[in-house]
Amino acid sequence: MVRAPFYDKNGLKKGAWSVVEDNKLRSYIQRFGHWNWRELPKFAGLSRCGKSCRLRWLNYLQPDVKRGNYTEEEELMIIKLHEELGNKWSMIAASLPGRSDNDIKNHWHAHLKKCTKKNPTITKMKMLSNEAYKHDVDIARKTEKDNSISSSPSYQVQESSQLPLETSSSEFSHLSFDNAPLSGINWIAEDSLATLETLEQSFSDFWTETFVLDNTYIQNNYPESFANGGFSASQSCYNEGVDSIYKEMQEVENYKRINEDPYLVN
DNA sequence: AATTTAGTCAACCGCGATTCC
């Protein structure tokens, strides 16, 4: 349901993400955070642009992201917020935990827009009844407060009880990884090229181990050396090593594309 | 059964905002 992968004139990959790419991006961000989207793909061993990585992470790979199966409550919230804020999808998304702005935008155009057009009255009534519900909760909450009961109900939209079954190939990947420990990322046998993956993993280790010598992480889980604004004295040495190994990785990628990548074009 | 149309949604693109130097 998405553009077939291709390489642009700059050698950057575009189009659908493969499972292998997802895993690379996920494991890199889980380990180091997204300290610089533009540079990140290079260090994660991806031939993607930073924007593409950012989008993929925000919409699909980051933990807790929810897909499909909007609850009525969520839909009412979207309608209400859209009425108040207009097309401020990111602001709307901020009120719906686990939903990305892109997802909400799509859902709005696909379902809610025509719903509100077709049946503005019913939609309004539903919203009003939702307000009534909230009002009841408010009263209950006040009573609870008065009785000095500490646990207060959340006013955020309730999360649906379970994620829908994943359907697309790209979505499949994160089932196995969401709770993966940060160290020793589990490079699950995602394809038949286990040997190549092992090789790639060792390259990947090179990318990552370089930055964790002191094992110091700050808030966003990226190495302190990054936070201090660069690669310090060893940068040029590092770059040389990086270049050669990066070439190797690209060769591996090319080999894989030819032999394995289901999205291969050309 | 074959073809067309409509719906869906992942991903791309352009641009304004923000941050950095």
Next chain:
DNA sequence: GGGAATCGCGGTTGACTAAAT
């Protein structure tokens, strides 16, 4: 203060599927 780099948002595109003809 100003230019460059980067980020983040919102609109749009394109490929796929299902329904309709």
